[in-house]
Amino acid sequence: MVIELAAAIVSLDAEAPKILLVRPGEAGQRPSLPCGPFDPSGHRTLEEGLRTWVREQTELHLGYVEQLYTFGDRFRDPTERVGGPRPVSVGYLALVRQTAVKNAGRGPGETAWGDWYRHFPWEDWREGAPAILDALLAPGLEGWIAETADKTERQRRRERVNLAFAFGGGAWDNEKVLDRYELLYEAGLVFEAAFDRDPTEIGRGGVGRGAEPHLKSGGALIKDHRRILATAMGRLRAKIKYRPVIFELMAPTFTLLQLQRAVEALSGGRLHKQNFRRLVAHEGLVEPTGQMSGATGGRPAELFRFRREVVHERPAPGVRAPVRVRRVSA
Amino acid sequence: MVIELAAAIVSLDAEAPKILLVRPGEAGQRPSLPCGPFDPSGHRTLEEGLRTWVREQTELHLGYVEQLYTFGDRFRDPTERVGGPRPVSVGYLALVRQTAVKNAGRGPGETAWGDWYRHFPWEDWREGAPAILDALLAPGLEGWIAETADKTERQRRRERVNLAFAFGGGAWDNEKVLDRYELLYEAGLVFEAAFDRDPTEIGRGGVGRGAEPHLKSGGALIKDHRRILATAMGRLRAKIKYRPVIFELMAPTFTLLQLQRAVEALSGGRLHKQNFRRLVAHEGLVEPTGQMSGATGGRPAELFRFRREVVHERPAPGVRAPVRVRRVSA
DNA sequence: AAGCCTTATACTTAATTTGAGTATAAATGG
DNA sequence: CCATTTATACTCAAATTAAGTATAAGGCTT
Incomplete structure (x- = not known):
């Protein structure tokens, strides 16, 4: 093996x-x-x-x-x-x-x-709800739910879909990336699923079902x-919420907005700017360097650096800022 | 393989x-x-x-x-x-x-x-700091730190030990179980380490060092x-802090104190009783059944059950109660 | 039966944290 | 010099938290 x-x-x-x-x-x-x-x-x-x-x-x-x-x-x-x-x-x-x-x-x-x-185009909510969600994934998943004749299985599928994609009114959880991908895979909505079928099952309709949308559901x-x-x-x-791993990706010094954008990029949502800076300062994650950044378009910002000592001070230091994700478009 | x-x-x-x-x-x-x-x-x-x-x-x-x-x-x-x-x-x-x-x-x-x-006797802080910590582990780890001649390595060891065991004034993190075990293993303070040595290294003193304490550092x-x-x-x-897994271990109905004791048993620390019940009620983790428990020594308590719906309502439902762990003995 | 022990549960209170702002400062590009 | 952009300070109400106090309701002892 x-x-x-x-x-x-x-x-x-x-x-x-x-x-x-x-x-x-x-x-x-x-x-x-x-x-x-x-x-x-x-x-x-x-x-x-x-x-x-x-x-x-x-x-x-x-x-x-x-x-x-x-x-x-x-x-x-x-x-x-x-x-x-x-x-x-x-x-x-x-x-x-x-x-x-x-x-x-x-x-x-x-x-x-x-x-x-x-x-994973459906994972980026920074500019509002990703278009692919309503355009392709929701109907595709709906079809997958309806596809089975067994009522219990249908209910089980609906429940999983609602939980992972927050269709049933729940809140979008940006950590459920794998759950969502696995559902799309099972539903035949990602490219890989069109190929990766048990070969013994080929001919039972696995590959045939709607080759079109697969191509659009993200790069395989x-x-x-x-x-x-x-x-x-x-x-x-x-x-990133409970370990200072974000700093593994940052330059040695950075402005608070750069740090915020980094967190937003990974999280796929927006943060409240003023509260974010209060948070990282208060948690002791960063410290000012005294230097100023070469202004990128507005008032120059102070450069900060990661405070390594923070791991000794609190049990789970990280960027606990709530990620805002909303259905209304930006 | x-x-x-x-x-x-x-x-x-x-x-x-x-x-x-x-x-x-x-x-x-x-x-x-x-x-x-x-x-x-x-x-x-x-x-x-x-x-x-x-x-x-x-x-x-x-x-x-x-x-x-x-x-x-x-x-x-x-x-x-x-x-x-x-x-x-x-x-x-x-x-x-x-x-x-x-x-x-x-x-x-x-x-x-x-x-x-x-x-893992050093992981149970419900009755105060485990005796084995000060009696065996602290001096054993201290010896392991002192054992190396290289100053940088000594500093590295001290830092790791302080972080994992909260010796340097930090707070004991009950999740760092693996870090602590690995350190004890490296320091030769657990039984396994006395045997599990690179055979090519045997004779270089690996097995010899203090066979006594190994036997006391928990069941191998x-x-x-x-x-x-x-x-x-x-x-x-x-x-247990962000998923309702504790209920996988509970009977279908239970009193709030039973639930609290269960969390304490796993966490290895004590919880504040009144705040704990407010928390589980407020988070919507449990609901009253209306039935009373056969009193176990005091006023009979109401029986509760797990509210499965909670997973749809909040992104990370769990028992977020702060575990109290203190050096002063009970 | 009275008093005591134990556990349950309601309620209080102050401190802290959070979410969502407003206001003002300091740069740049026309 | 004014609009635009970004930075940063400060406010304020609501919610949450930590740590209690107070009271209720059983059983057990004497």
């Missing part, structure tokens, strides 16, 4: 969260995350194996690395054969500063930074890499 | 958190968690594999199951040979109600419920099973 190690390497380019992708070797193929097999004889730990692979493939030396989840489902990869070797993949989240980013090439096998919302990746990416996104959104 | 699936199955017996253990086959051996190898041809998913193994070994049908972490470190198992097969284990947390508990036997290979604080388990248990404990302590 081969264990594949795959990394969702996240960076932040101003207001856009980026993800490092490896270009497909052949045309028509989908991109992948940097990844490679775990080598029990060479790698001392799983994480070290991952770091080694990433270093080889991208020339990046990872700083912050966190294990996400281990997936072992059958038939998530269209090239998997019945009775063939079973893929087991361990997904990781890594954070790198934009300054460390280099050598993204255009050729096959080379790496490139992509916008993570291209793969190879194997289960978009699932790993969804896990990374959800985990990161949760983690 | 073989992937081992192992489950930390937690239950709650009144005020004692319990963990399901499998008795060692031979005398002198340590107990283990229920576990078994992942079978790529038989198991559709990793989690299904785990459920199957647990069903076979314990006749328990698991309800709530959650993946914790995948460990792939070398030489965590004393029986591991240099160049031998590499152990990779996926740890799971499962929660079962005490009512579902049965057939715990006394013979080898049979299961038995053990107190989880027997394996086979392989890296205590590490999985530590992960489970930390995860569960974190999770």
Whole structure:
């Protein structure tokens, strides 16, 4: 059995969260995350194996690395054969500063930074509710619910959809990224699902159902890499609330607005500016440097830096600011 | 490569958190968690594999199951040979109600419920600071810090110890169970560490150093099973704060004090009674049944039940009550 | 039966935190 | 010099929290 190690390497380019992708070797193929097999004889730990692979493939030396989840489902990869070797993949989240980013090439096998919302357009609520939600996903999911004849199963599907997508009046939870992706996958609304079917089931209508919308439901990746990416996104959104991981993505000094935009970019929603600065100051997350930033269009802002001591002072230091997400468009 | 699936199955017996253990086959051996190898041809998913193994070994049908972490470190198992097969284990947390508990036997290979604080005596602060902390762990860790000649490394160790054990005046964080266990392991203060050494290093003093205290630092388990248990404990302590998982361990109806004792048992600290009940009522986590409990010594208390609807109402429903942990003894 | 122990539950109070503003300051580009 | 943009200080009411006090309702003891 081969264990594949795959990394969702996240960076932040101003207001856009980026993800490092490896270009497909052949045309028509989908991109992948940097990844490679775990080598029990060479790698001392799983994480070290991952770091080694990433270093080889991208020339990046990872700083912050966190294990996400281990997936072992059958038939998530269209090239998997019945009775063939079973893929087991361990997904990781890594954070790198934009300054460390280099050598993204255009050729096959080379790496490139992509916008993570291209793969999950329904997750970005910064400019109001994403259009794709009402235009494609809601009707698509509605169809998937109606599709089953069993009443209990229908109810179960409706419940899951309402919870994950907040259709039933509930509040949109920006951490439920994986739940939403899995539902879309099951409902056949993401590209991968059109291919990744149990081959023994092909012909039973799996592939046929509405090839059109799949193409629009975000950029697909190879194997289960978009699932790993969804896990990374959800985990990161949760983690910035109680660990100061956001600073892994920031330059050594930054203005409070830059910090706010960074949090907003990852969270996919807006924050209340005045309360945000009160919060980060009060929590002791940042301290003023005394220097001023080269004004970007208005009054110059003071530059701040991360206060490392905060981890000793409070048990769970993070940006606890409530993310505002609303249905009314901006 | 073989992937081992192992489950930390937690239950709650009144005020004692319990963990399901499998008795060692031979005398002198340590107990283990229920576990078994992942079978790529038989198991559709990793989690299904785990459920199957647990069903076979314990006749328990698991309800709530959650993946914790995948460990792939070398030489965590004393029986591991240099160049031998590499152990990779996926740890799971499962929660079962005490009512579902049965057939715990006394013979080898049979299961038995053990107190989880027997394996982590330093984690139970309900009756004040655990004695083992000042008596054994603090001096032991101090020795480990002093042991290295490199000043930077010494500083690094001190920082880690202070953070995890709150020696430097910080607050004890009841979620840092794994950090603490790993430190004790590295410092050679837990039983496992006396055995689990890189065999190539044996003779360099690893095993020799103070065999005495190891035996007292909590009940050891086979392989890296205590590490999985530590992960489970930390995860569960974190999770009850934002997911209503505590109800997976409660009877269908319960008094508010029973619920409070359950939370305290897992958290390892005390809660403020009046505020606790205000909290669970206000969060909408429970609803009164109208029935009264058979009084256990005082005024009869009303029985409550879990309000399932709460998951639709708020994004992260859980018992957010602050756990009080203090150095002064009760 | 009275008094005491135990547990339950209602209510109070002050301090703190939160959400949502308003007001004013300091830069730039016409 | 004025509109625009961004920064930052300050306000204010509502909600939440921490830590009580007060009272109720059982059983057990003497």
